Amino acid sequence: REGLQGFSFFSVTPIGLVVLVLGIFYMLVMRFMLKGEEGEQARDGRKRSTFRDLIKDYHLTGRARRLAIRPGSPMIGQRLDDLKLRERYGANVIGVERWRRFRRVIVNVNGVSEFRARDVLLIDMSASDVDLRQFCGEQMLEPMVLRGEYFSDQALDVGMAEVSLIPDSELIGKSVREIAFRTRFDLNIVGLKRDGKALDGAVTDEALQLGDIMLVVGNWRQIALLAKRGRDFVVLNMPIEVNDASPAHSQAPHAIFCLVLMVALMLTDEIPNPIAAIIACLLMGKFRCINAESAYKAIHWPSIILIVGMMPFALALQKTGGVDLVVQGLMDVAGSKGPYLMLGCLFVMCAAIGLFISNTATAVLMAPIALAAAKSMGVSPYPFAMVVAMAASAAFMTPVSSPVNTLVLGPGKYSFSDFVKIGVPFTLLVMVVCVLLIPVLFPF
Template sequence: MNGELIWVLSLLVVAVALFATGKVRMDAVALLVIIAFVLSGTLTLNEAFAGFSDPNVILIAALFIIGDGLVRTGVATKMGSWLMSVAGSSETRMLILLMLTVAGLGAFMSSTGVVAIFIPVVLSVCSRMKISPSRLMMPLSFAGLISGMMTLVATPPNMVVNSELLREGFKGFEFFDVTPLGLAILLCGIVYMLLFRFMLKVSGAADQASWKRRTFRDLIKDYHLTGRARRLAIRPGSPMVGHRLDDLKLRERYGANVIGLERWRRFRRVIVNVTGVTEFRARDVLLIDMSDPEVDLRQFCSEQQLEPMILRGEYFSDQALDVGMAEVSLIPESEIIGKSVREIGFRTRYGLNVVGLRRDGAALKGAIVDEPLMLGDILLVVGDWKLISKLGGRGHDFLVLNLPVEESDASPAHSQAPHAIFCLALMVAMMLTDEIPNPIAAIIACLLMGKFRCIDLQSAYKAIHWPSIILIVGMMPFALALQKTGGVDLVVRGLMELGGGYGPQAMLACLFVLCAATGLFISNTATAVLMAPVALAAAKSMGVSPYPFAMAVAMAASAAFMTPVSSPVNTLVLGPGRYSFSDFVKLGVPFTLMVMIICVVMIPLLFPF
């Protein structure tokens, strides 16, 4: 063992130790590794920084942007709502459905892309279910890795192994040859996560704080708004048609505060922000807050020719993409202290509706528009999210105190959702072909999302999780350093001597262990490149079929469950799940052993020696 190899292995041990302790940021450790390799002369400057030009790094950054585009257009939220509707309040059903969905999608597109897309979905679901994101983030990561075992094109290692078979003159694997193994491992993964998910319960301060955020339902209950809201459709011939809201004086005459308007546009109803100059049309649907309990609703509808419509209890939550709700308070320097909502013309001035008032901790009942506002009063406002944000920016009048959980679902570009889905579908279609490289497909999708205004330049740059990018780039030089110093060859030769004399099935297990161990430090693609020739040579020397050994390498390369740096998929969920290095070790090592047992048992049955 030469001095350079000892230095590289020592640096590797130090880096892993720093990852495990968590005392130094992982991205900082990665940058220190690059510095150490260059200053020691182990790698040249170009070699150490080669990761910054790696196409996979560009792909990961682009997928962060695409995921943000799906959030901004509301697609991710809709997917989360669908998962919630199917799973209900059951965390068990949610976990099962999430892993099945991610594994299914990842079988035909980049697992990293699928996980990046589903991270905001899982965060939204966890917020609504009031559970820690750590309970679902690791199942999401495991499902993403397992998806690479579902089809031949699901992950690069599968294609690397297949190419090595073809290069050696053997027939390659069929498209679904790996699927039986993948399905067995997926089933094992779901059961494993259901049994051991208690180990994922994290009670950090950030989690607890997020649980305390109230929902629309909480605010409606706190301000006694239950039963006050009505949905009323304007019939053709109504005296309201063609008139402006301020001219009708519905609040003075009926105690009816119009807080929203549904209007038909392109064969669907959309929420329109209501101001004093809004002119009503036939078939508009009014969302009205009836603050005066003495008003006869039947008489109101008869005089104005309105038709009552169903208003479900979850209406506001369902419309959270368009209708915002927040608590605001007056600041001491405000000029509107002592004035009523009507006097200041709140709706005309700010474009929002005041539907509740809390004073001394108690919500006032009845009409509040003529109640003089006092310092310390808290107002509940309803309207467009952008206008709520602007209201908080008016530092001389109001301070936004509390934004509900649904604020995270607000989508500033929800009207562009069809375009976002088109961009995603186009990217997947391009990735399924061999004509366009995956990074180019992702960049094309990003550019199209920008063209369709699903994202803007500022949001695109903010969407990239730079610590994850730096971590991946900083760890890439280890692969080259180990190859240059002979470390990988040394380990491979030793393991061949250790397991070669105990029969093909023992050698299968040895190959799996070697691949999984190597994958702790270098990418799964590099692992497959290094190990595929070894596997075929071992099969030739033992006089057995190369297919079982080749399949073992493909499966083991994807079994990167043991550390957060084993795969970009793990790195993606590290921050959102608030995991530590040891969390992956605790759950990843036992599961990797289970995957090895499944492979050692099933591979000889599917591909006889």
């Protein structure tokens, strides 16, 4: 509306890099002030379990094995059900490590899964009397290292959960083998608790009773399906690692490609930024990084409505003289002291407004005031507009100042006071940097 040329895509980069470096060093120095809460708490207030806790509770320590299939093994090309590994060796195959897209992933297995050379079997050896050396010799398997944190490291591909039968389930009294749990749900039951005590050894032939708690292992997606669609089971407990599990992590290369493409299109200046973003979103859907339902749920409608409402509100301030009134007040306070003080006042105003509304809405509201202030002082509007952009982005003082702050509030177990203690001093530092650096990059 003002007829001025806009900023380029990388106009803010030099200032942003300085603030980034400053922020890293600031957090390294001030991190001792962030105490948070000890441990992860479930909704009922109890401490949530980890993979390590579940393995210990169900007496599974030392039972897991990683065995690589050598070329020439009789297992190559054979189906899991045909090999009868559980009956012959007490070996329950709960997953297979296999190369896929330049990295090893853990693939779910069921009765019809066929094995390949160099597959690495993840096995639960429930029978203590089995000769592992004999098993590996007969099937041409090579033992691989299994570190203590293996399951935590593989939390993207393999999950655990505690489940129980509902009271009117038709499966009560049947064994795991009889209900074909692995075939029906693509999950493995590796542990069972009865009357609060874990049963040792294999549980596949144990008749399930009401009140039994089973530990299932498998893909997170299958666990979610069991919780959502399972008519006989209810999921009682999900470990902490579920927070780190991404439902579509295998699509990460496609998502990165879409991001790079969007930035490249924005840099060409041939395609408007909103169109470039829409193209990237459509490609995300094409590559199945996200579905339509998730994309719709990701839209934060209150923010959109607030921003759309702020645009006519800012225009109304201009038409009614509200902007001139604010600018006159700023001129009375800082007009005679030079543009640097005016930049500082604009920064403080943006930061104060950002305590109550989103940073984007703050920028929309303050931009006309900054341009009018520059015009009144007879200087370039670019440093004033950039200060508004940076001040609106420096929303560090409260959890509600920015959606990003709200996003990390829960996972980081931060409190409102944490944002105040850390955010207020850092906002002042950013203000000093911006007021001194922006006029160097965008002269008055």
